Structure formats: C-alpha cells, structure tokens
Amino acid sequence: MRSFRLPFSLVFVIIASMSEQNTISLHWADIYADKIVREKGMKDVYTCASGITPSGTVHIGNFREIISVELIVRALRDHGHKVRFIYSWDDYDVFRKVPKNMPEPELLKTYLRKPITSVPDTTGKWESYAQANEKAVEQLLPVVGVEPEYIYQAQRYQSSVYAEGMKTALEHRMRIKEILDRYRTEPLPDDWYPVSVFSRFTGKDTTTVVDWDGDWNITYKDDETGQVETIDLKETGAAKLPWRIDWPMRWAYEDVDFEPAGKDHHSEGGSFDTSKHVVEVFGHSAPVSFQYDFISIKGRGGKISSSSGEVISLEDVLEVYTPEVTRFLFVGTRPNTEFAISFDLDVLKIYEDYDTCERIYFGLQQVNEKRLAKEKRIYELSQVREVPTEISYQIPFRHLCNLLQIHSGDIDAVITALGNVAPGQVDRLRQRCACAWNWITQFAPEDFRWTLSPLDSTPIEIEAPIATAIKDLAKAIESMDISDEKALAEEIYAVATRNQVEATELFKVSYMILIGKERGPKLAGFIKSCGKEKILPILNRYA
DSSP states (O other): OOOOOHHHHHHHHHHHHHHSSSOOOOOHHHHHHHHHHHHSSSSSOOEEEEEESSSSSBHHHHHHHEEEEHHHHHHHHHTTOOOEEEEEOTTTSOOOOOTTOOSSHHHHHHTTTSGGSSSOOTSOOOHHHHHHHHHHHHGGGGGEEEOOEEEEEEEEEHHHTHHHHHHHHTTTHHHHHHHHTOOOSSOOOOOOOOOOEEEESSSSOOOEEEEEOSSSSSEEEEEETEEEEEETTTTTTEEEEHHHHHHHHHHHHHHOOOOEEEHHSSSSTSHHHHHEEEEEEGTOOBBBOOOEEEEEEEOOSSSSTTTTTTTOOOHHTTTTHHHHHHHHHHHHTTSSSEEOOOSSSSHHHHHHHEEEEEEEESSOOOOOHHHHHHHHHHHHHHHHSOOOOOOOOOHHHHHHHHHHHHTTTOOHHHHHOOOOOOOOOOOHHHHHHHHHHHHHHSSSSSOOOOOOOHHHHHHHOOOOHHHHHHHHHHHHHHSOTOHHHHHHHHHHHHHHTTTTTOHHHHHHHHHHHHHSOOOOOOOHHHHHHHHHHHHHHHGGGGG
C-alpha cells in the first residue's frame, strides 16, 4: 500500500497557521503571511509595502491595496514577527491630467508634465496638490486602523537619496533595455537611457537625455526650448527613474518582502512582470505578491479612476459603513475577487452579515468548527484595533433606521429609547446610528424614508367604516400593552374584522395618517417602536 505524503509547503502552512487554540486559520492573510516567511526566510524584520501616485482623489479601489497590505502586516505580527509597513507617495510622478472634481482646472492645466508635488493646491488648504490628496488619506486611515510609515518620493529624489540607484541603472542600461524589450512590440532605441529629467528651464519632463559620462553626470536637452544642461546626480533632484525601473530599485533599497499590485500591473508583460527581472540588477529579488482585483460601485460598472475625479473615496464609504464593517468588506473577500461597494439595499445585508459574524465570535450563534474558525478570524481582522471584550449592541440596521426616523435623527434619543445599552456598547452604537442616518437620508430608496405626520398638518379625509376602525384602533392602542408586538398585530387584525373592513385597507389608511404614505414598516412593530406618546396624538385627531 502506497503511503500518502503532504507536500512540505502545505505542511508548513498548516503548522504555521495554528493559533493558540490549535485551530487552523485558512484566512488568506494568514496564508500569505506564512508564504512570506517561507519564501523570504526568517528575518528580524519583514517589510511590507504599498503606494500610489496622488494624481487625484484616492478612491476606494486604491484603499483595497492599502487594507490588503495592512491585513498581511497584522497577520505577520499575530504570528510573532516584527514588521515594517511602508506606504510610498509617488508624488514625483508627472502630472498628466486634470481630474474633473478639482477647482480652477485652467490653472492646473498650466502645470501639466511637471511633478505632481509642484502643482498648487487650488483649494488653498495645503502646500501642494499632491499634499492635499495625501493628507486626505493620511488623516482618515487611522480611523480604520491603518497606520503605515509614509515615504514621500519627491523628497527622496530631490535629496538625491536615489543617486546610487540611478547610477546602477545607467551602468546596466543595456541589460535593463533587453528585459523591457521582451515585452514591447517595438524595441527601445539604442541611445535610450533609463532615467528621465525634469527640465530646470521649464520644470517639465519634456526632455531627452543625450549623454552620460559613465559616472554621476548626465546631459539632457529641453525639447521645448532646445537648451542643454549637464547635471550631477549627487547634487540635483531633477532626475528620476521611470516607473518600471523605479519600482524594483525601491524594492531593493527598502528590502521589500511583500507588495501586492492591481491586475493591470500583474497582467502578462505588466510592470510587475518586468520589475521582477529588473530588480536583479539592483542585487535583490522580487517581493512576494498577489494580484488584487478592481472594485466597482453598485449600479456603476467598470474600473474606478482617480484621474477622472468621478470616484468613491474611503470617506464616502465611511458615511454608510462603520470602520469595522468597512474592514469586514475587505477581510471577508479574497483580494483577487472583484466586488462592488453597495449603497443600496445590500447595505442591510452587509450589516446583518457582520452581526452574524460577531455573534459567532462571541458564541451566541452555533456553527460547525470549520466555519467557527473562519468567522472568528474574519471578526478579529475586522476590528480597528483590539478585539472588543463584549459584543456590540445587536440591532438590525433597518430597525435602527426606523428608530432614527421616529426620533428625527436624534441619536441620543434613540439610545435612551433602547434602554438596555451597556456602557461598553455606546460608542459603537453611536457610530452605527450615524451611518444609518446617513444611509436613510442620502441613499435609501424613497419607500424606506418617512417622517411622522406633524400634529399641525391637515388631516386626510376618510369615510366610514374605515374612520370608525381608526377610532377603534386608537382606543385599542391606548388600552393595551403595546410592548407585546404579537398581541398588538393580532389586535390590529381584530379591529379590521370588528369594523368589517379589509385589513389591507386599514393598514393603508393607518400609514397615510401616520407617515403620509400608503406603505411603511410593519405596523405593529412601528407602533411599538414609536410608543403611545407619539402615535395616539396623531390617531386621536380622527377620534
């Protein structure tokens, strides 16, 4: 009989993924954390990297990379490793296009082809256009538990930090050319140089490198003015490496062990494909990586583009989803899976799914062992920082929206009305209330929105026998304990029967009287939530 052997790599993953409770985590973040250790070997510190060009509003698709790296960082730390989490702002890239959502677009057009860091912030709040986009993200990321070390590439280049890297690229330019040519339809010219220069005459990158002295000096020509200048790489920040050389150079410089990329970069012949070979020029190997897919907004297909200005940012998402639920969206979805951020009725289900995950974590909902391990890990990684010691106040999102509308958006009044909220639950409930109010007032379908009829509004006209039924309903509500929702629902149907009206007609008229619409929340639960003190004054106008 042949013996069965697991591959060593799989054995390593299984053993390394065991938690203190001896359960196996198959969450993708833990699996990749193990892969990093396995492929890069044991190190004192692992470096995980992410980055973007601040060419416009940093959208939720960009955030997918940031949060994916943060989850890997967290998994590595949970496994007992030290990690350096760096985030690069590629603000020395060229300003190529004016996004639609920026003020003073005509002024911004005058800065095209210059470094993004040289473009002014036309809102007047920050020193530059780049800084405005950077700070919008940096100020918000801690809210969702993401706190990397920021690196500003314009500062690095302008301080000649990468002079050695540029010289190395120049020394190996023919080898780099050969690598790049493998993926090009037309080869680069023989006089190609692996550096670009921002002209010190115009500030633009519309230049051509014409000579290199074999050491630190390069000579370039300004293509617009025809002027020629020689610069010393050690003393000027005018030169930089193009993306497919810059990226691998920085992998080597920072000793990067892990960095993901979008599927455009990971496609065959994409920048990761070339960079994993170019990095060898700098004496390093490519980091562990994975491809993350695009994110769309429900109702709007396709890729989100920061340069178009038509984007959904992290700030927009946090209007509707609490920080933990925002993380939950990404934790529970494999990075290589495309998904949509919803602002429609899916919001109700997403909150329900998160609440289910939380109940499973705290043992209030029983599931099999495999699902228990999965849901517990998802819940842990969804938390902004430490895992809470008590469950949050579990209230369905739709019911919360109804309560907020009953109290006209007064969060304190809602929390007081609930009555049984523990002190440790208040802050999380308050956040959820704020998100629910934003959703119901800005994004919810019209039939989800309503307000209680003002007492000074003109009563609607109703005729017998439905008018008699409304009077009977008011008396029933006044005389009974409406905290028993089932008994109240039965009484509503009894009122219809006693007065020989269709129950559907009684419901319709009751809604019209109470909220001015023919339909609304379940009537018995709605009356219970509102309380006699809000419902009876409205109904008694018809007594």
